[in-house]
Amino acid sequence: xxxxxxxxxxxxxxxxxxxxxxxxxxxxxxxxxxxxxxxxxxxxxxxxxxxxxxxxxxxxxxxxxxxxxxxxxxxxxxxxxxxxxxxxxxxxxxxxxxxxxxxxxxxxxxxxxxxxxxxxxxxxxxxxxxxxxxxxxxxxxxxxxxxxxxxxxxxxxxxxxxxxxxxxxxxxxxxxxxxxxxxxxxxxxxxxxxxxxxxxxxxxxxxxxxxxxxxxxxxxxxxxxxxxxxxxxxxxxxxxxxxxxxxxxxxxxxxxxxxxxxxxxxxxxxxxxxxxxxxxxxxxxxxxxxxxxxxxxxxxxxxxxxxxxxxxxxxxxxxxxxxxxxxxxxxxxxxxxxxxxxxxxxxxxxxxxxxxxxxxxxxxxxxxxxxxxxxxxxxxxxxxxxxxxxxxxxxxxxxxxxxxxxxxxxxxxxxxxxxxxxxxxxxxxxxxxxxxxxxxxxxxxxxxxxxxxxxxxxxxxxxxxxxxxxxxxxxxxxxxxxxxxxxxxxxxxxxxxxxxxxxxxxxxxxxxxxxxxxxxxxxxxxxxxxxxxxxxxxxxxxxxxxxxxxxxxxxxxxxxxxxxxxxxxxxxxxxxxxxxxxxxxxxxxxxxxxxxxxxxxxxxxxxxxxxxxxxxxxxxxxxxxxxxxxxx
Numbered sequence: 079x080x081x082x083x084x085x086x087x088x089x090x091x092x093x094x095x096x097x098x099x100x101x102x103x104x105x106x107x108x109x110x111x112x113x114x115x116x117x118x119x120x121x122x123x124x125x126x127x128x129x130x131x132x133x134x135x136x137x138x139x140x141x142x143x144x145x146x147x148x149x150x151x152x153x154x155x156x157x158x159x160x161x162x163x164x165x166x167x168x169x170x171x172x173x174x175x176x177x178x179x180x181x182x183x184x185x186x187x188x189x190x191x192x193x194x195x196x197x198x199x200x201x202x203x204x205x206x207x208x209x210x211x212x213x214x215x216x217x218x219x220x221x222x223x224x225x226x227x228x229x230x231x232x233x234x235x236x237x238x239x240x241x242x243x244x245x246x247x248x249x250x251x252x253x254x255x256x257x258x259x260x261x262x263x264x265x266x267x268x269x270x271x272x273x274x275x276x277x278x279x280x281x282x283x284x285x286x287x288x289x290x291x292x293x294x295x296x297x298x299x300x301x302x303x304x305x306x307x308x309x310x311x312x313x314x315x316x317x318x319x320x321x322x323x324x325x326x327x328x329x330x331x332x333x334x335x336x337x338x339x340x341x342x343x344x345x346x347x348x349x350x351x352x353x354x355x356x357x358x359x360x361x362x363x364x365x366x367x368x369x370x371x372x373x374x375x376x377x378x379x380x381x382x383x384x385x386x387x388x389x390x391x392x393x394x395x396x397x398x399x400x401x402x403x404x405x406x407x408x409x410x411x412x413x414x415x416x417x418x419x420x421x422x423x424x425x426x427x428x429x430x431x432x433x434x435x436x437x438x439x440x441x442x443x444x445x446x447x448x449x450x451x452x453x454x455x456x457x458x459x460x461x462x463x464x465x466x467x468x469x470x471x472x473x474x475x476x477x478x479x480x481x482x483x484x485x486x487x488x489x490x491x492x493x494x495x496x497x498x499x500x501x502x503x504x505x506x507x508x509x510x511x512x513x514x515x516x517x518x519x520x521x522x523x524x525x526x527x528x529x530x531x532x533x534x535x536x537x538x539x540x541x542x543x544x545x546x547x548x549x550x551x552x553x554x555x556x557x558x559x560x561x562x563x564x565x566x567x568x569x570x571x572x573x574x575x576x577x578x579x580x581x582x583x584x585x586x587x588x589x590x591x592x593x594x595x596x597x598x599x600x601x602x603x604x605x606x607x608x609x610x611x612x613x614x615x616x617x618x619x620x621x622x623x624x625x626x627x628x629x630x631x632x633x634x635x636x637x638x639x640x641x642x643x644x645x646x647x648x649x650x651x652x653x654x655x656x657x658x659x660x661x662x663x664x665x666x667x668x669x670x671x672x673x674x675x676x677x678x679x680x681x682x683x684x685x686x687x688x689x690x691x692x693x694x695x696x697x698x699x700x701x702x703x704x705x706x707x708x709x710x
Contacts, residue, residue, distance in 0.1 A: 086135075086184050090177065093132035097173050100124040118167070125169035133160065133176040158328065162358035178694070205239035205273070211283065221290045228286050232277045241293050242284030244269045248477025250279035250447070253556070262448060264477040264493060272579075278447070279476040331357040360673060373658055376701035380654030387646040388638045396633035398658075399616045401651035404596025406548050406644075407587055407610075408571075410555035412603040413620060413641070415530040415565060419448050421456040422531075425507050426524040432462055434524040438516045439464035441472065441482035441489040449514060450480075452528050475499070479514065490517040497522070510564040529561060532569075535642050540570040542645045546652070549595065554583045556606070583610040591615065601644065607631075618644065653703075661697040668693045 104124060108117045130137075133156075140153040156179050163172035210219045211229040221239050224230065229245065232238050238251070249265040253275050262278055265271060271284055273293040290296065335357035339350050377394030384391045391397050411417050426434040439457040442450035443464060457464050468485035475481065478499060479492015490500060497504045497515050504515050504522040511529025515522065540551055552573040555562050559576040566574050575586055583600075587610050591598050600607070600614035608631040611617030619632035620639045636643040 083184060086180065089132055089135075090180055090184065093128040093173070093177060093180075096128035096131060097125070097170075097177065100128060100173075101170060121169050122164065125164075125173050129160065129164075129169075129173045129176055132173075132180050136176065136179065165358050205237050208239040209233070209236075224286055224290065226286050226289055229283055230286060231281055231283050233281050234277055234279065236277055238271055238273050238275045238277065238284070239293075240284070240286050240290065241273050241288040242271050242286045244271050245283040245285055246281075246476070248279070248475065249277065249282045250476055252276040252278050264495075266477050266495065279474070282476070327360075331360045334360055373661060373701075376654055376658045376661060379701050379703070380650055380657075383654075384647055384650050387650065388636065388640065388643050389647045389650075390635040390637055391647070392633050392635075396616055397651045397654055399597050400599065400634065400647060401655040402597045403548065403599045403616060403648065403651075405550040405552065405590055405598045406543060407552040407554060407590065407598060407600045407614065409583075409600075409602035409607050410553055410557060410562065410565060411530060413601050414532060414536050414553065414569075416533055417530060417603075419452045419512070419528050419530055421452055421526060422511055422529050423509055423527040424524070425509070425526075427505065427522055429523045432460065434516060434526070435460065436462040436464045436467070437486065437489050437518060437523070438491050438514070438526060440467040440469065440484055440486070441480050441491045444469075444472065445474070445480060449512060449528050453526070487519040490520075491515075510561055530565065532565065533641055535640070537569055539641045539645055542642075543648065544570055546645060546648050548648070552586075552590070554578055554586060554610075580606045580609050583607070584613045587613050601636075601641075602632075618647075657700055657703060661700055664700075665693055665697055 104121060107120050107124060111120050136153050136156050140157040143153060156176065160172040160176050163169070163175065206221055207218050208221050208224050209231045210217050210224055211231050216231060224240060230240060230242065244265050244267055247267055249269075249271070251263045251265060251271065253263050253272070263275075270287065273288075273296075335354045338353050342349075377397055380397050381391045381394065384397070391400075408414050421435075424431045424434060435453070435457050439453045439462060442453050445451075454464075470483040470485070472480060472482040475492065475496065478496040479490070481496075481500075482489045482491075490496060490502065491514055493514065494504075494506065497517065500517070500520065502515075502517045502520055502522055504517070504525070506513070506515075507525060509525065509527035511527045513525055513527050515525045517523060543551065550572050551570060552575070553562065553566055553569075553571050554575050555565075556578050557565075557576060559574075562574050562576040575582070578586075587598060587600055591614075597615040599616040599618055600610050601618040601620075602611055603620040607619070611619060611631040616634065617632040618634045618636065620636050634647055636647070
């Protein structure tokens with residue numbers, strides 16, 4: 079709990095204690111001090127202390143609002159209603175109303191207090207220094223001093239600090255921070271290399287293309303900042319309601335105090351006092367306690383119910399935005415898929431599958447490349463004894479593959495460029511994912527495709543979202559179009575966009591938002607998703623495997639990485655919104671009747687207060703239904 083909320087809670091508790099003490103000591107204080115002071119002064123003094131204790135922040139905001147010309151808000155309504163209660167002698171009611179309002183305000187503050195907008199984790203993909211090469215000398219300098227056209231080197235394991243063009247023969251780059259794809263990108267001389275990638279091969283040289291403030295990483299960071307500014311905060315319901323409700327109530331109360339005596343032409347001071355009393359009573363009754371408490375409490379209950387389903391919602395407004403969601407946009411890797419690559423298809427040529435895997439794995443077994451790891455895992459699974467093959471020497475050819483001299487001959491494992499490099503004739507079958515070709519002593523013996531796989535329950539989740547009223551689903555990925563189409567085959571995906579960089583994802587989400595079909599939610603997990611998570615109406619991240627940047631930038635976190643939790647979140651948000659609407663209609667309906675009867679003098683203040691509190695209790699009980707949510 080934030081310091082501000084702790085302070086508010088302490089004041090509420092102190093005020094409750096003082097209120098109980100004032101109510102209990104009221105008759106004794108009047109009897110004891112009645113001779114020295116009028117009883118009304120004693121009672122006002124007793125209840126003014128707890129009233130000011132809890133109500134001072136509200137009174138202060140109301141005064142500041144008047145000074146700045148923003149008069150008719152909920153603070154002003156609470157102020158005049160409670161002052162009216164004091165004026166009519168209903169001192170306990172004044173304190174009670176202010177306590178009710180402060181408790182509701184605290185609930186709302188707690189509900190939105192975990193809101194985020196911290197983007198510090200994004201700085202992990204930005205390098206501050208670069209290895210500048212001038213002639214044969216290499217010097218470590220600040221990135222901001224490196225100019226376009228100069229040459230930098232990037233060692234194994236280092237992050238590329240500036241956008242550039244590859245001068246080396248080849249490179250293997252981990253682009254996960256930018257594209258979300260965990261399968262390394264193989265590059266050759268002349269390829270453009272974005273900053274933020276990690277060099278997973280040997281030392282490479284780059285000709286700098288963009289200066290520090292124009293790099294890929296700088297653009298990502300700027301997009302996050304711009305998205306945060308564009309994404310306006312949801313206006314609080316009570317504030318919106320008070321804009322119209324408060325001036326209407328105040329004007330009507332004023333007319334109620336003045337018009338009836340003027341119309342009847344009665345100048346008797348007792349008649350004027352009667353109508354002024356009714357007007358003040360009207361103001362007391364008009365205090366929207368049921369709404370002030372039940373609306374934020376419903377959202378607070380919804381947030382609590384969501385947490386039971388493994389969903390962290392960072393604020394009441396985000397729960398409301400999710401309920402109005404019409405389009406859900408998904409990142410592919412790590413969100414719809416597992417993000418772990420595995421062997422998908424094995425097509426041997428002039429040999430059997432077991433032999434093909436055994437030879438390929440023998441050459442790749444000492445590599446840390448994800449493809450090599452998936453091959454070893456697959457070989458272990460089928461019992462291919464690749465360790466029985468003696469390795470004489472191996473050569474890693476960056477951007478191409480591996481060549482290994484073994485007791486079985488020379489094994490060549492890599493992409494099409496590697497086959498062409500050694501003039502090996504091969505047949506390329508239509509396979510999806512990352513395809514590797516295998517040759518033994520210059521003879522092609524088969525190919526293997528390796529790719530990501532769908533998370534369990536992905537198809538069911540997408541169908542459930544459709545049943546919950548989500549009109550459109552979209553998949554965005556940095557992967558190639560063929561792989562994206564293969565992954566989405568059989569899924570309830572309406573649109574696919576592939577070969578994307580972070581800014582492309584932001585543009586697509588922005589274009590969907592402009593169509594105005596409803597709120598747009600984006601579900602992602604990587605650092606590269608932070609800008610689009612913030613650009614969407616509602617950002618949703620995967621809590622377990624998601625990067626810190628994605629979790630911080632999101633509005634909703636699926637804590638257990640279960641995509642099915644998204645259905646729970648949507649279902650609960652809609653339920654919470656229904657309960658809020660029920661409370662609003664019920665509270666305003668009863669309020670209208672009570673106000674009318676109070677204005678006509680038919681209903682006394684005590685009865686009106688009882689009815690008002692009764693409505694608040696019923697609305698609160700209805701709101702608590704949100705807490706009963708469980709997994710679907």
